[in-house]
Amino acid sequence: MIFHGTEVRQKALTLLRGGTKNAEVARRLNVPSGTISYWRHMDRAKRGECPGKHDPKCPQCDGRDLDMVAYSYLLGLYLGDGHIIRYSGHRVPSLMIACTQSWPGLMDACERAMRAVFPDNSVCRVRRTGCSTVKVYSNHLWCLFPQHGAGKKHERKIALEAWQQEIVDAHPWEFIRGLIHSDGCRSINWTTRIVGGERKRYEYPRYWFTNVSDDIRKLYTDTLDKLGVEWKHCTRHGNPYNISVARKESVALMDAHVGPKY
Incomplete structure (x- = not known):
């Protein structure tokens, strides 16, 4: 196991607090991206900024306004390459959309849609071999994506709720896109x-x-x-x-x- 000193960790936190992406901090400091993510999580926890600690209101549960254009696009992405998961020990589930590195514009569009649909939640990118995962944390993911369930999507029934169909009917091209x-x-x-x-x-x-x-x-x-x-x-x-x-x-x-x- 490789241990990194306090000085390296402080440099990483300074960059992260300044808005530098996890992957870029890992590259600059030659530190594994998982370590950077852990440092960021612990730093945010100390400052009371953990995703989901004070979960924002939900369009379904609380009637918050929903960016329907962004949602229609994000729904299409989710049905294709997205999944919702809550890792063991994590209090808040995350929606993850896999995007290949060949299409950086797609990753940008995905991130913009996530931020528009979840304006007060944590959105980040996790770089993997050949692709990046754009993810958002929220306790209300299952409210907005009721198609979530156990197993693969093609192994269970996938149908839109009436309110989802209304959004798709109003913004069909975003859904197709x-x-x-x-x-x-x-x-x-x-x-x-x-x-x-x-x-x-x-x-x-x-x-x-x-x-x-x-x-x-x-x-x-x-x-x-x-x-x-x-x-x-x-x-x-x-x-x-x-x-x-x-x-x-x-x-x-x-x-x-x-x-x-x-």
């Missing part, structure tokens, strides 16, 4: 045609959404239907997990409201 940012992509496909006796290559954009859950795919396609976006199932290796949007007019709509990951 969240789903694409979590479990979808925009790619360039190609084909060849014989024109004037010559074989020519043609490229065209396509949006993909892939999710094992039948319920989540249906939430996606039902919303596309309401938006007038044409789609079709694409079965691969016998699995109907892929939804394709390839028609020119529909891709143009997706480009205008969603766009590629960044």
Whole structure:
């Protein structure tokens, strides 16, 4: 086990209190990120700032205003790559969204949405191999994401509550954008045609959404239907997990409201 002196710890706390991210402090001081997180937690505990110590009001429990645009996007992210967990010994659960390092803009958008939906709660990033996890702590996560449950999402029923469906109906593109940012992509496909006796290559954009859950795919396609976006199932290796949007007019709509990951 490597022990770090008081001087190193104090430098870390000074940086953290100044707003420097955990990962950046770990890099600068050559200290494991887990150690930095522990130091930050203990420092905040001493100052009475632990996440959830005085949990803010909840839109569901207390009628607090909810940023519905941000929530619709965050709901899409959660259904794709998010999960809620409470580690042993932790009093407050956390919502975690996994984002690959290849798309820093997606991580920024995810963090902005979390801060908008939970304006008074702790939001942070945890860097892992090849990806980062954006997470928020709150005792009311299960109130806002009642789809949480034991086991994997595709192994249980996933259905929106009436109040969630109202938000998605009011802000459908944000919901679609969240789903694409979590479990979808925009790619360039190609084909060849014989024109004037010559074989020519043609490229065209396509949006993909892939999710094992039948319920989540249906939430996606039902919303596309309401938006007038044409789609079709694409079965691969016998699995109907892929939804394709390839028609020119529909891709143009997706480009205008969603766009590629960044």
